[in-house]
Amino acid sequence: MPRGSTGQRAVTTARLLESAAEVFAERGFNGASIGMICERGGFTRGAFYSNFASKDELFFAMFEAHADVLLSRLRTALEQARGASDPLQRFAGLVAGQADNDRQWFLISTEFTLYAIRNPEAAAALARKDEAVRQEIGRIFTELLATTGRELVVDPALLGRFAVALREGGYAQELVEPGNVDARLMERLILPAVLDAFSRNSADSLSGPQRLDRQ
Structure with missing residues (x-):
């Protein structure tokens, strides 16, 4: 589960989920990388790992x-x-x-x-x-x-x-x-x-x- 989804973190989490949904649907779960998800949403890997471990x-x-x-x-x-x-x-x-x-x-x-x-x-x-x-x-x-x-x-x-x-x-x-x-x-x-x-x-x-x- 995402950690501490309040304020700006909640916005970031929601955008990461939207970006991931698009990339997963296009590339498949295995074919989608964390880098692709971050790039789609305009985030750094640090932003990803502050919300999700994997x-x-x-x-x-x-x-x-x-x-x-x-x-x-x-x-x-x-x-x-x-x-x-x-x-x-x-x-x-x-x-x-x-x-x-x-x-x-x-x-x-x-x-x-x-x-x-x-x-x-x-x-x-x-x-x-x-x-x-x-x-x-x-x-x-x-x-x-x-x-x-x-x-x-x-x-x-x-x-x-x-x-x-x-x-x-x-x-x-x-x-x-x-x-x-x-x-x-x-x-x-x-x-x-x-x-x-x-x-x-x-x-x-x-x-x-x-x-x-x-x-």
Whole structure:
């Protein structure tokens, strides 16, 4: 995480993140150097290292910022879906409509994932970050289903994993086949069906949710 992001440091940090996003998307994580990032933003290496210890740390600051936006959108969709005639469909429609289809972030995160696959330390750090996001998505799904009188019969984080795979996989197909794939439509159709399939009426529960699967 960036250290001491107040005042001018906060401005510098934000500009470094913007510069890094551009360079990562253009060059890939491995192909982007700290020098390139500094040059793009008009900074010295000293300015970089006063905010981030490494490219990995910079990426995870970007990851957390993106995750905060995503989870905020999901929470907003949950609140708006409460009281709807079909909360699951309403939620899925809102979430799909909120998809920013950010090509830049998709390229950055995919490149870092490939880097992490070859780097055990980065993979472990990415897995921890991903798990935290999935856990929160799972909690949101649990609350959403509760509004319909249903409860999950699988680990909520497993559904979070599926939701992330659905969004990222659909967007990848849309980028490869522009005009032939509608990732938003896929999400609107599939997400409610999955939530319904892996949940049951809360009244049918005798001793709490039965876990059918694990992560």
